[in-house]
Amino acid sequence: MFTNSQKKSDRGFTLVELAIVSVIIGIIAALATPNVLGLLNRYRVNQSLSTLVGGIKETQRQAMFRGISCRINIGVNTNTLTGNPNNCLLQNRQIRDEIQIRTNIPGATPNISFSHKGNTTKMGTIVLSSENTDLQKCFVIALGTGITRIGTYTGSNTGSVSATYCQRID
Incomplete structure (x- = not known):
């Protein structure tokens, strides 16, 4: 055995x-x-940038499609994107709570308005960041033409923002 x-x-x-x-x-x-x-956390910042850019582009398209002036409000404290009038943004957008929104667009509730031609009367930079990662993403819109640029923000993660530090994504 x-x-x-x-x-x-x-x-x-x-x-x-x-x-x-x-x-x-x-x-x-x-x-x-x-x-x-x-x-x-880097994915969440990138996803939030996609949400922001999608909402702004949709508002611009709706202004041109409907032939009216449309505005998107950027709630930096509530992390919400809302349209005015309501049909300018087909659905309000919510950016994740752990994402911080900083901008140099003036106003208590920063907003971007688009004419029926897609032009804008404001220019500015919006920076999205998270405390959990060093990655910062940015969105820049040009005065008048409404031309936009997205990129990686290389400036400070606190304080004011500047388009100078928004390095374009290739």
Whole structure:
């Protein structure tokens, strides 16, 4: 039949082997977690920029399509985008709460107005950032023409914003 040495080899893992594997998995998880969280936070900033740009572009298109003046309000404290009149932005947009919005567009509630030709009477820069990542994204709109630029913001993550620090994405 079987000898003692043959029976021992069929028992599986020892407690020491299991402990070593658990420690190795723990170390790998500890190293990977910050990278995954950083990736998630960068994704949230990029997604918020897409939401912002989509809302502004939709407002501009609706102004030209309807032949009326349309305005998008940017709630820097509430992280909401609303249209005025209501049909200028088909649906209000919500930017994630953990994203900070900073802008140099004047007003208690910063806004961008578009004429029936898609032109704007304001220029400005909007910066989106999160405390959980160093990544800052920016949106710049030109006076009159309504031409826009998006990019990575290289300026300070506090204080006033400037279009100078908005580096275009290629």
